Amino acid sequence: MEKFRFPWLNETNLSGLPVITERDIHPHHSWERAELFHSFDAGSTEIEFLNLIHALIIATKPLRCLETGTFLGMGAICIAHALRENGTGHLTTLEKDPQLCDKARAALQQSGMSDLVSVICTDSLSFIDNLDDPIDFAFIDSHPSIRHKELSKLINNGILNGLAVCHDTSRLRVKFPIFESRVDIENYMNTLDSLTKHPFVRGTLEFNISRGVRIFQVVSPFMSG
Ligand SMILES: C[S@@+](CC[C@H](N)C(=O)[O-])C[C@H]1O[C@@H](n2cnc3c(N)ncnc32)[C@H](O)[C@@H]1O
Numbered sequence: 086m087e088k089f090r091f092p093w094l095n096e097t098n099l100s101g102l103p104v105i106t107e108r109d110i111h112p113h114h115s116w117e118r119a120e121l122f123h124s125f126d127a128g129s130t131e132i133e134f135l136n137l138i139h140a141l142i143i144a145t146k147p148l149r150c151l152e153t154g155t156f157l158g159m160g161a162i163c164i165a166h167a168l169r170e171n172g173t174g175h176l177t178t179l180e181k182d183p184q185l186c187d188k189a190r191a192a193l194q195q196s197g198m199s200d201l202v203s204v205i206c207t208d209s210l211s212f213i214d215n216l217d218d219p220i221d222f223a224f225i226d227s228h229p230s231i232r233h234k235e236l237s238k239l240i241n242n243g244i245l246n247g248l249a250v251c252h253d254t255s256r257l258r259v260k261f262p263i264f265e266s267r268v269d270i271e272n273y274m275n276t277l278d279s280l281t282k283h284p285f286v287r288g289t290l291e292f293n294i295s296r297g298v299r300i301f302q303v304v305s306p307f308m309s310g
Pocket residue numbers: 128129130152153154155156157158159160161179180181182185207208209210226227228231
């Protein structure tokens with residue numbers, strides 16, 4: 086871990102965990118440069134992309150953050166650290182597997198971040214359907230077959246007013262499917278492409294390296310007046 090100079094990593098209990106190179110855990114096209122990326126395991130987000138998310142939260146000061154797909158809580162710990170740095174904000178993270186919810190809660194407790202995060206054991210799509218309060222930052226990272234539906238609902242319902250980071254969006258992944266089917270990833274990518282033209286979307290930024298992320302800047306007409 087010596088080589089990572091990311092404060093959030095050194096200041097959480099993630100710093101002691103072993104790290105693997107992305108090239109060694111998933112199939113990749115050489116253009117994705119997976120040998121330069123790292124993760125704690127095959128299900129958690131790459132450390133380099135978590136660092137990007139951390140920086141975006143520090144820069145945009147969101148009050149209400151949402152993560153779909155908690156898994157072991159690595160993303161949640163990173164987001165919570167950024168909220169702690171900001172001195173404001175809360176994360177709600179959604180996980181449908183009760184055992185993973187327990188593990189993530191324990192990891193958050195260990196890292197001293199429990200007060201900043203609510204781990205909700207639920208299906209993300211039904212939770213989003215019932216959201217009333219605006220979301221200022223979303224990390225879309227549940228099952229690839231539903232992520233495009235999560236983002237579409239957040240945008241179409243006028244709930245999202247800020248940034249959404251979608252994970253596993255490298256365009257090269259259509260040729261190199263990992264845990265999802267080719268149909269899932271094509272639906273995901275095609276819907277993201279069409280959402281770039283949505284009237285509430287001001288801009289997007291895409292990184293086709295490693296597993297890939299795509300960032301949407303969304304302005305809800307209900308929030309912007
Ligand atoms: C890629 S992992 C999330 C990794 C995590 N965001 C991180 O950064 O470490 C995806 C997670 O989404 C969960 N998931 C899948 N479908 C879901 C759904 N419909 N609602 C909530 N969680 C779901 C899975 O159980 C799995 O733990």
